[in-house]
Amino acid sequence: MMLFPPTGLEYVATSAKAVTERVTLLDLRYEPKFSEIDTLNAFIKGNGIDIICVGIGWDRQYDEICQLLNRMPQDITLVVGGYTATEKVEEFFNACPSIDIIVRGEGEETIRDILLGRDPKDTLGISYRHNGTIVHNPNRPLPDVNSLPNPDRSLRRSDYSLSINGVRVKNWGFDAVLSARGCPFNCKFCTFSLNPLGQKRNYAARSVDSVIEEISGLKANIIMFSDDNFFTDPRRAEEICDRLIAQKIKKRFFAQARIDIARYPSLLKKMAQAGFKALFIGIESPHDRILKQLDKGFDQNTIRKSFEVLRKHPFFYNGYFIYGNIGEDEKEMLYIPRFAKEIGVDAITCTRLRIEKFSALRELAENTPGYHITKRGELYSDKYSYAELKKIGRKIKFSFYTPSRYVKILWKNIFIVKFFTFKEIIFLFLTAPAIIISVLVKEHRRGRLYESLRRTFIKNT
Numbered sequence: 001m002m003l004f005p006p007t008g009l010e011y012v013a014t015s016a017k018a019v020t021e022r023v024t025l026l027d028l029r030y031e032p033k034f035s036e037i038d039t040l041n042a043f044i045k046g047n048g049i050d051i052i053c054v055g056i057g058w059d060r061q062y063d064e065i066c067q068l069l070n071r072m073p074q075d076i077t078l079v080v081g082g083y084t085a086t087e088k089v090e091e092f093f094n095a096c097p098s099i100d101i102i103v104r105g106e107g108e109e110t111i112r113d114i115l116l117g118r119d120p121k122d123t124l125g126i127s128y129r130h131n132g133t134i135v136h137n138p139n140r141p142l143p144d145v146n147s148l149p150n151p152d153r154s155l156r157r158s159d160y161s162l163s164i165n166g167v168r169v170k171n172w173g174f175d176a177v178l179s180a181r182g183c184p185f186n187c188k189f190c191t192f193s194l195n196p197l198g199q200k201r202n203y204a205a206r207s208v209d210s211v212i213e214e215i216s217g218l219k220a221n222i223i224m225f226s227d228d229n230f231f232t233d234p235r236r237a238e239e240i241c242d243r244l245i246a247q248k249i250k251k252r253f254f255a256q257a258r259i260d261i262a263r264y265p266s267l268l269k270k271m272a273q274a275g276f277k278a279l280f281i282g283i284e285s286p287h288d289r290i291l292k293q294l295d296k297g298f299d300q301n302t303i304r305k306s307f308e309v310l311r312k313h314p315f316f317y318n319g320y321f322i323y324g325n326i327g328e329d330e331k332e333m334l335y336i337p338r339f340a341k342e343i344g345v346d347a348i349t350c351t352r353l354r355i356e357k358f359s360a361l362r363e364l365a366e367n368t369p370g371y372h373i374t375k376r377g378e379l380y381s382d383k384y385s386y387a388e389l390k391k392i393g394r395k396i397k398f399s400f401y402t403p404s405r406y407v408k409i410l411w412k413n414i415f416i417v418k419f420f421t422f423k424e425i426i427f428l429f430l431t432a433p434a435i436i437i438s439v440l441v442k443e444h445r446r447g448r449l450y451e452s453l454r455r456t457f458i459k460n461t
Contacts, residue, residue: 002163003160003161003224004160004174004175004176004224005160005174006057007151007178008057009082010152010156011148013053013151013155015109015149016053016112017152018112020115023155024047024049027157031158037071040072041073044072044076045073054069054078054079054082055082056081056082059084059088059376069096069098069099078098078100078101079099079101079111079114080103081104085102086104087357099129100128100129101127101129104126105139105140105142106140108143109125110124114126121135125137125140142201142204145180145204145206146206146207153175160220164435164439165441165442167431169435174220174223175222177211177214177218177226178226178227179206179240180206180227180228180230180232181203181227182201182202183203183232184202184232185258185297187284187294188294188295189353189361208239212240212243212244212249215249215251221250221251221252222253223253224253224255225253225255227255229256230255231257231260234267238264241267241270241271241274241276244274245274252275252277252419253276254276254279254280257279258281259281259283259298259303259307260306262305271315272314278318278417280349283320283340283345284296284322286336287328295360300339303343304342307344307345311344316419317345317346317347318345318348319340319347320351321340322351323336323351324380325353329383330384333392336400352378352389353379357377370383395460398452398455401456
């Protein structure tokens, strides 16, 4: 839906802006014309660009990305960074002869060294080509989060608003704020608290003053706290809420959380007052055995008790779940939507288990007979192939997202969460037919319209 800006790249671009004459920031999601290499190269040459920096955060469209990189001007230095680029350093160098430097890990300080002309051999945190070989310099120490300037939003060439299948739903402005980096927990499936080199990013929070100052200057009225867990320090979260209330900052906030937040009812009340509307909570599994395997630190009974508390507060709850875990059978996977309904989750996001490069589960996966890991970190087994897991994922989705579920989602957002104003409700209903048609057209193009309608309205098999 392209709601939020590429915050990580904006941090790096802002850091670059401090030491160079001009920075141009392109978000190819919003400017697809530049995905055409001839158009992009004409833009590069026509604007006197002398260094190209590409952020690659996810491994989707890997082949297309490599094709784009390899057709960029060969006489201009090409620097690549981002989570996936860091994780796949050797792969990118082999697939993309055009890449000169890969920035590993957090890039705000590294990009300044590159732009100031520091000798590559003396630049920490990079891998680079030298005389036909790849040189990997030592990791760069992680910077103090309070030393980093906030993203310069004036670099944006696009506004970030809600669009579904090309239909603009409402002229809401969306933005993201990173109030802290890292995570103190050690869930075995998760490597987001590590950079892809296994370098641990311990929880490091920005000052409350700097967070409030950044939010106060935002034009957008819907803000996502992109912290791994915004409520890691409940006292700090409560202080931010107090400041938002005291300064009468009228915005709508989303945040990621753990179920631990249910232990702080006074914080939950202040969050509602401060404008928090939705919480994205990592539940992962309804099964104690899987929760222990993932090292989540809680069990099913704790989840149920936590949601007994959470349901008393006016938030929209999205639960994250993982299926295809080691030793998990289809019956256990298909219990996810039923469990989500039992505890009162409003929406679910389900993903297959992935085994990243430094995942604590890698040894278990490799030593469990019948399990395999693809080069992209996708886990599958002799019993459940990648294609079969994909089918199970669709069964989970359609078991949860029934027509009545969509009605409940709309009802809760209007009358309980009160996310929408009266004008927005009217606009939403006027736009609904166009959205529905766009969804049907998209499903038809994918060749699965009949299957989707059957699963939604008749039977999910």
